[in-house]
Amino acid sequence: MSISIAGLWDLRAHFYDFCEGSVLRRGPHKAALFREAVGRVLFLAVGTGLDIKHFPPGRDIVGIDISSEMLRRAEPRRRRYRGNFELLQADAQNLCLPDGSFHSAVTSCTMCSVPDPVRALKEVYRVLKPGGRLLMFEHVRSRNAILGLALDAMTLWTRIGGTEMNRDTIRNVLTAGFRIQRVESAYLDIVLAIRAEKPY
Numbered sequence: 001m002s003i004s005i006a007g008l009w010d011l012r013a014h015f016y017d018f019c020e021g022s023v024l025r026r027g028p029h030k031a032a033l034f035r036e037a038v039g040r041v042l043f044l045a046v047g048t049g050l051d052i053k054h055f056p057p058g059r060d061i062v063g064i065d066i067s068s069e070m071l072r073r074a075e076p077r078r079r080r081y082r083g084n085f086e087l088l089q090a091d092a093q094n095l096c097l098p099d100g101s102f103h104s105a106v107t108s109c110t111m112c113s114v115p116d117p118v119r120a121l122k123e124v125y126r127v128l129k130p131g132g133r134l135l136m137f138e139h140v141r142s143r144n145a146i147l148g149l150a151l152d153a154m155t156l157w158t159r160i161g162g163t164e165m166n167r168d169t170i171r172n173v174l175t176a177g178f179r180i181q182r183v184e185s186a187y188l189d190i191v192l193a194i195r196a197e198k199p200y
Helices: 005-012 016-020 027-034 050-054 068-080 117-127 145-161 169-175
Strands: 040-044 060-065 084-089 102-108 128-139 179-187 191-197
Touching: 005 068, 016 068, 027 050, 027 102, 027 128, 027 191, 040 117, 050 068, 060 068, 068 084, 102 117, 117 128, 117 169, 128 169, 169 179, 169 191
Parallel strands: 040 060, 040 102, 060 084, 102 128
Antiparallel strands: 128 191, 179 191
């Protein structure tokens, strides 16, 4: 019997905090990146809300996730946020949001888990205003031959749980129409802080 994408992440919600509390989460890097989110902010794949604490206070944020169980677990963290933080169940590949309704969009280890990342990024492009910023904290396939092959091998089994460790996220961002502004390393060339813009 097959399981839906939402159902898979409902199951993963039960051990999400334990798995996502790893060294690769890099909180200070996220906090520095998230500080640049201005105006109305879309946060894709909020999960259990672990990353809410990295946003500066006073922002106006809509956090989406496909999983109702993730959102249920994120609710206490949402309530502790010192600003306006709304939770919404939605699919990143088919956002139920109007065109041009956000000034910034933020992802945190999201594009490894969306089945069609280019489609999701095109949706983000659609809901951002011209000049809107895309701020991404993502793990990607290394350009180092040995590390790249290692990530390919890891993907053979992480894919079962819905995560692809070897995606070319920078290329996907460009394919979706964004202009890359800056890419910084948070860990080797595997975990990156990516800043991009929807052109005017």
